[in-house]
Amino acid sequence: MLLIISCATGSSNTSAQSSNGLDVEVKYGAKDLQRMDIVKQKVYLHKEAYVHYKNMKLTADYIEIDLRKNLAKAKYVLDSAGNKIGRPTFKDAQQEFVCDEMIYNFKTQRGRIIKVRTQEAEGYLLSDTNKRHENEHIHIKGAHYTTCDLEEPHFYFRLSKAIVIPEDKIISGPLNLWISDFPTPLGLPFGFFPNNKRGSNGILLPTYGESPGLGFFLQNLGYYHRFGSLKEKRRRKKGLPIEPGTGDYVDMSLLGDVYSRGSWALKSNFNYRRRYKSNGNLSLSYSSIHTSEREFPDYNKTNQFAINWRHTQDQKANPNGNFSANVQINSQQNFRQNLNTTTDNYLKNTYTSSIAYRRTFPGKPFNVNFKIGHSQNNINRKVNLILPQAQFSLNRMDLAEISSRVFNVQPTRKKWFHKIGISYNTFFLNDITIADSLLNLHDISWVNKHMRTGMRHNLAASNSVKLLNKKVTFNPSIAYAEYWYLKEIEKYWDDDIDGFLTDTINGFARGGNYTLNGSFTTKLYGLYAFADKFRGARAARFRQVITPTMGFRYNPKWKGYRWGYYGQKLTYAEYSPFAIGNVGTPGGFESGSMYFKLMNALEMKYNSASDTTGDPLRTVKIIDNFNISSAYDFFRDSLRLSNFNFVARTNFLKNLVSFNLTGQIDPYHYTKEGTRINTLEYLQTRKLGHLTNVTGSVGTNFKSKNQNRKDNKFPAHFDPINNNNLEEFVDYNVPWSLGLMYSISYNRRNIGTESDTGIYVQSLAINGNVNITNRWRIRGDLRYDFQAKDFSYASFNIYRDLHCWELAFQWIPFGNMKSYNFSINVKASALKDLRYRRRRNWYDNDVIPQ
Numbered sequence: 001m002l003l004i005i006s007c008a009t010g011s012s013n014t015s016a017q018s019s020n021g022l023d024v025e026v027k028y029g030a031k032d033l034q035r036m037d038i039v040k041q042k043v044y045l046h047k048e049a050y051v052h053y054k055n056m057k058l059t060a061d062y063i064e065i066d067l068r069k070n071l072a073k074a075k076y077v078l079d080s081a082g083n084k085i086g087r088p089t090f091k092d093a094q095q096e097f098v099c100d101e102m103i104y105n106f107k108t109q110r111g112r113i114i115k116v117r118t119q120e121a122e123g124y125l126l127s128d129t130n131k132r133h134e135n136e137h138i139h140i141k142g143a144h145y146t147t148c149d150l151e152e153p154h155f156y157f158r159l160s161k162a163i164v165i166p167e168d169k170i171i172s173g174p175l176n177l178w179i180s181d182f183p184t185p186l187g188l189p190f191g192f193f194p195n196n197k198r199g200s201n202g203i204l205l206p207t208y209g210e211s212p213g214l215g216f217f218l219q220n221l222g223y224y225h226r227f228g229s230l231k232e233k234r235r236r237k238k239g240l241p242i243e244p245g246t247g248d249y250v251d252m253s254l255l256g257d258v259y260s261r262g263s264w265a266l267k268s269n270f271n272y273r274r275r276y277k278s279n280g281n282l283s284l285s286y287s288s289i290h291t292s293e294r295e296f297p298d299y300n301k302t303n304q305f306a307i308n309w310r311h312t313q314d315q316k317a318n319p320n321g322n323f324s325a326n327v328q329i330n331s332q333q334n335f336r337q338n339l340n341t342t343t344d345n346y347l348k349n350t351y352t353s354s355i356a357y358r359r360t361f362p363g364k365p366f367n368v369n370f371k372i373g374h375s376q377n378n379i380n381r382k383v384n385l386i387l388p389q390a391q392f393s394l395n396r397m398d399l400a401e402i403s404s405r406v407f408n409v410q411p412t413r414k415k416w417f418h419k420i421g422i423s424y425n426t427f428f429l430n431d432i433t434i435a436d437s438l439l440n441l442h443d444i445s446w447v448n449k450h451m452r453t454g455m456r457h458n459l460a461a462s463n464s465v466k467l468l469n470k471k472v473t474f475n476p477s478i479a480y481a482e483y484w485y486l487k488e489i490e491k492y493w494d495d496d497i498d499g500f501l502t503d504t505i506n507g508f509a510r511g512g513n514y515t516l517n518g519s520f521t522t523k524l525y526g527l528y529a530f531a532d533k534f535r536g537a538r539a540a541r542f543r544q545v546i547t548p549t550m551g552f553r554y555n556p557k558w559k560g561y562r563w564g565y566y567g568q569k570l571t572y573a574e575y576s577p578f579a580i581g582n583v584g585t586p587g588g589f590e591s592g593s594m595y596f597k598l599m600n601a602l603e604m605k606y607n608s609a610s611d612t613t614g615d616p617l618r619t620v621k622i623i624d625n626f627n628i629s630s631a632y633d634f635f636r637d638s639l640r641l642s643n644f645n646f647v648a649r650t651n652f653l654k655n656l657v658s659f660n661l662t663g664q665i666d667p668y669h670y671t672k673e674g675t676r677i678n679t680l681e682y683l684q685t686r687k688l689g690h691l692t693n694v695t696g697s698v699g700t701n702f703k704s705k706n707q708n709r710k711d712n713k714f715p716a717h718f719d720p721i722n723n724n725n726l727e728e729f730v731d732y733n734v735p736w737s738l739g740l741m742y743s744i745s746y747n748r749r750n751i752g753t754e755s756d757t758g759i760y761v762q763s764l765a766i767n768g769n770v771n772i773t774n775r776w777r778i779r780g781d782l783r784y785d786f787q788a789k790d791f792s793y794a795s796f797n798i799y800r801d802l803h804c805w806e807l808a809f810q811w812i813p814f815g816n817m818k819s820y821n822f823s824i825n826v827k828a829s830a831l832k833d834l835r836y837r838r839r840r841n842w843y844d845n846d847v848i849p850q
Contacts, residue, residue, distance in 0.1 A: 026106060027052040028065060041068040048086070049074075053106050060102075061086020070106040095136065095166055109134045120170060120195045122828040123147045126156070138164040144178075145170065145193060147828035148804035155179045155804070155826075157191065169195050177834075194830050201225045204253065205833040212840075213291065215260030222255035222267075248274045262290035280311035280325070306330045320360050327353040329374065350377050354386075365395040365405075376436065383439065385432040387451075396423040396462075420463045428455045429582050454583035457482040472522045475551075482512040483586060488577035491564060504580070511560045511578060513586040519551030540606040542622075547599040554593075558586035593642075595631035602626075624650045630667075638678035641667050644689065656700055663694030670752030692748050699741035736770040762786035775801035791815075804828070 028034075032047030043065040045051075051058045051065065051072050060074035074088035088102045090111075100115035113130040127143035140163070146156035155178065162172035169192060176187030194202070206221035227250040250272045257265040265287035273279040285306045292299045311325035328351045354373035361367065371389040376382070400418040403409045411418055430453045438446055462477035488509040494501045526544040561574045578585040602623040626649075631642040648661040667689040669679040681689045744762045749755075766782040777799040785792045793815060800807040806827050811820045825835030 024054050026065070026067075028063070030063075040066075042066050054092075056090070056092045056104070056106075056109075058088065058090050058102070058104060060088035063088075072104045072106070073102070074104075075101040099130075104132075118164075120145075120164065120193070122830045123193060123195075124149065124153070125162075125164065125170070126153075127162075136166050138166075140164065143172075145172070145175075145191075146804070147826060147831055150803070152181075153804070154802075158183075159191065162191075164195065167195065169193065204255065207837060209837070209839070211259065214263045214289075217257065217259045219257045220255045221258075222253055224251065224253045226251040248277075257287075259290075261293070262288075264288055276314050277317045278311060278313045278323075280309070282310075283308045304331045320362060322358045323356070325355040327355065329353060330376070350375060365397055366393060367395075368392050381436050383432075383434055383436050385434075387430050387432065389430075390428040391425060393425040394423060396421040398422075416463075416465065420461055422459075422461050424457075424459050426455065426457045427583060429453075431582055452580060452582040453486045454581050455484040456583040457484075467520075472520055474518065474520055476518040478514065478516050480512065480514040481584070481586070483510065483578060483581065483584060485509050485578055485581055487580065489575075489580055490577065491562075491575055493564070509577065511558055511586040513556060513558045516554040517551065519549055521547065521549040523547050540604055543603050543605065545601045549597040549599075550594070551596075552592070552594050555587045555591045557590035558588065560586065561588055590635050591633050592635050593631045593633040595629070597627060597629040600626040621651065623648070639668060639676065641680075643667070643692070656702075657698065658700070659696075659698050661694065661696045664692050665689040666692050666751070672752060672754075674750055674753040676751075690748065690751050691746070692751070693746060695743070695745040697741060697743040699739070701737065701739045703737035704735045736768070738768040739766070741765045760787070763792070793817075 028043060028045060028049070028051045030045035030047055030049040033045070035044045036042070037044070045063040045065070047061055049060055049063040051063055051074075058072060058074055061077045062075055064073045065071070066073070074090075076084045076087040079085050084100070087098050087100060089098050090096065090102060090104070090113075095118075097113070097116050097118035099113045099117070102111060102113045102116075104111040109132075111130075111132040113132065114128070116125075116127050116130050118125050118127075124146050125140070125143055126146070127140045129141045131139045133139070139161075140159070141161050143159045143162055144153070144156040145159055145162075146153040148154050148156070157172075157175045158178055159172040159175045162170055164170050172191040172193070174187065174189055175191045177184045202224060204220060204222045204224055206218040208216075208218050210216050250270070252271075253269045255267040255269070257263075257267075265285065267285040268283065270282040271280075283306075287304050289302050289304070290299070291301075307327065307329040309325055309327040311323070313323045315322070330351055352373065352375040354371055356369065356371040356373075358370075359368045369389075369391045371386060373386045373389075375384045397405070398419050398421045400411050400414055402422065403411060403418075430451065432447065432450045432452070434446060434450045440446065458479065458481050460477060460479040462475065465474045465476070466472070467474050486506065486508060488505050488507070490503045490505055491500050492503075493499075524546040526546070528542040528544070530540065558576075560578075561576055563572065563574045574588070576585050576588055600623060601621075603619055603621045605617055605619050608618045625647070627647045628644060629646075630644045633640045633642070644665040644667060646661075646663055646665070649659070651658050665688060666676075667680055667682070668676050669681045669684045670676055670690065681687050742762075742764050744760065747759045749757055749759060763786065764784045766784075767780065769777070769779045771777050777797075779797045781793070781795045783791065783793040791814060794813055796811045796813075798807075798809040802824075804827055805824060807824045809820070809822045812818055819840050821837070821839040823835055823837040823839075825832065825837075
């Protein structure tokens with residue numbers, strides 16, 4: 001219960017052994033005056049006086065010691081202005097407090113305290129009269145309990161009498177709540193307050209209310225239990241202090257929701273932590289939602305579950321290996337129909353899980369990775385299970401390093417071929433992709449039917465050579481990929497159905513292909529300037545950097561492709577037996593292409609008239625990056641030229657505004673029927689091609705400059721509830737931020753035909769934060785769809801810090817998640833149930849979102 005405060009040593013230091021046979025000396029001293037009455041066996045200490053006995057330490061500006069009765073009496077003194085100074089401070093191994101007056105018996109270790117203020121875990125106890133017993137229990141008469149740390153607290157519970165058990169609990173008689181020194185009708189015949197810095201076990205009180213859609217409810221009723229650790233138990237057994245938040249622990253909470261119209265939910269949450277080892281969380285939930293009444297035709301019942309597990313390993317536990325887990329397994333539409341969903345979860349469409357292990361080997365050039373996981377999509381209702389995935393990677397090593405490592409031969413003089421680098425990796429994957437409706441734990445025949453097993457080996461050699469006096473870089477490489485599967489497919493024509501059938505054949509099958517690649521790259525610089533008479537005082541100059549890349553790539557056709565009459569109208573076609581593979585397939589067609597890429601950057605340099613640094617030259621980027629790329633395949637029988645891809649990115653106004661643009665241009669001509677033919681559009685219309693799609697976005701983010709904000713704590717005399725002394729709290733340098741993002745995309749359909757049209761999609765996103773004061777925070781998020789001519793999403797949040805209380809308001813004004821939530825509550829977790837809440841949940845809307 002009581003705090004620990006250090007005390008300065010006085011100018012004099014004396015020890016005494018009482019006649020009553022204390023087993024340890026009593027040490028005492030004072031700064032100004034130390035006087036002893038031999039006859040009465042009393043010692044009088046003035047100014048910064050102290051008394052030490054065993055683990056007890058008492059300090060005050062006046063202490064009187066009775067050596068005959070083993071008593072120490074301490075009290076404050078008054079200064080010239082009549083203020084109390086030098087109030088007694090008491091501390092021992094587990095307790096500390098400040099009071100007006102105290103009498104302490106060294107032998108019985110009992111004491112009587114007048115007007116004491118102590119800190120009890122998250123709370124403060126202000127009491128009139130206290131008696132401390134040898135078992136360290138304290139009996140109190142007339143006290144205030146609060147979690148407000150001000151001398152005049154904003155609220156408190158007035159207790160008639162109470163018992164304080166240090167590091168355990170506070171038990172009181174009748175009590176009632178006072179706010180700003182005004183009584184409220186809220187009272188109880190007895191009170192129980194936790195007094196354990198490490199937390200305590202107990203019942204979690206629910207939130208109550210009414211939902212128009214689901215009826216009256218109790219939410220989050222349950223039980224909390226903290227298991228602690230063996231280390232904590234051993235230290236507690238020895239009477240040693242336990243620092244909160246630094247030891248190992250496991251805690252658990254079991255919660256439940258119940259609604260008067262039949263809906264209910266069960267939830268459990270486990271947290272664990274091993275210091276310097278790992279930490280994590282496991283949560284489970286199951287809910288049953290009943291809408292309407294059972295007798296009505298629109299009655300609906302849905303059951304949802306969710307499993308979430310997060311595990312993080314501390315790097316100190318194993319620097320060369322790491323185990324991690326992030327698991328999200330949910331029933332379909334769980335986050336859209338779960339009673340306790342959040343906005344972030346509601347907006348998700350795909351949920352992924354993974355349990356991974358990574359291992360590196362010190363001094364070795366390789367590493368391994370293992371993973372199991374799953375993903376589920378709420379739109380196409382597909383589930384993918386990874387059972388498991390493994391990868392072995394050999395880092396790139398040049399021939400000189402290989403010669404040294406493997407053959408222990410170090411080349412005396414390195415040649416160009418010694419720089420050829422070799423890399424290798426193998427990838428194994430065993431997975432299942434299946435519709436969620438087919439998952440059945442009672443019949444697992446679907447496992448063998450949908451399971452795919454594959455392995456891919458990649459071996460590559462590469463080099464980098466400087467040509468033309470190191471102006472051009474040549475990067476040749478050759479790579480080989482080998483594919484292994486345990487299943488392959490076989491197609492054949494069936495006259496009975498007038499179509500082809502596909503059989504799956506079990507057994508080992510392999511295939512492989514190689515790729516030959518080479519590229520040339522260089523940099524070109526251009527400097528431009530206006531004529532002297534047009535240059536002006538700023539003398540603006542432009543610098544352009546062009547990085548052209550030209551290369552070739554060759555892929556031979558894999559001979560493992562099979563032929564037959566499988567195409568439309570029984571035409572001769574071919575297929576890959578590995579079409580159902582999960583790690584890729586060898587190339588189906590021979591290809592040999594030449595590709596190019598052109599990267600541009602443009603900047604302007606000018607003289608700054610306002611420069612004071614001695615370097616008047618300033619640089620402004622006009623185009624950060626503008627890329628154009630395409631390829632030409634020599635082995636295609638037609639349409640050999642690929643689409644032109646372009647990407648542009650730049651920033652304006654000192655990076656205040658960002659601009660991004662991507663798109664594609666089709667270089668071939670289209671007939672009036674919409675057929676793409678082997679004729680360039682330029683030869684027909686003198687146009688470069690058809691713009692098929694483009695996406696652009698422009699955004700900005702405004703924010704206030706960094707200010708020297710005031711201390712985030714309230715002054716001791718400031719009252720944020722009654723708003724007195726407001727001018728000492730308001731900071732008019734308001735920190736704020738505002739983000740704007742406009743996006744537009746264009747996709748062209750039915751090119752060349754009469755219905756040739758372009759589809760536009762435009763949206764505007766606005767988000768902002770503003771801190772009106774250190775205690776007022778407002779946030780908004782708004783999205784507008786120009787095609788629908790409506791807002792697609794909006795959310796507004798207001799937060800007010802009321803020192804020991806807090807106020808929060810969240811409002812979603814429209815959409816499926818339309819709702820609001822208002823709450824005002826005490827911050828301290830010990831009194832978290834002292835709150836008022838009003839809300840309308842999204843599931844109270846007319847329909848449950850699907």
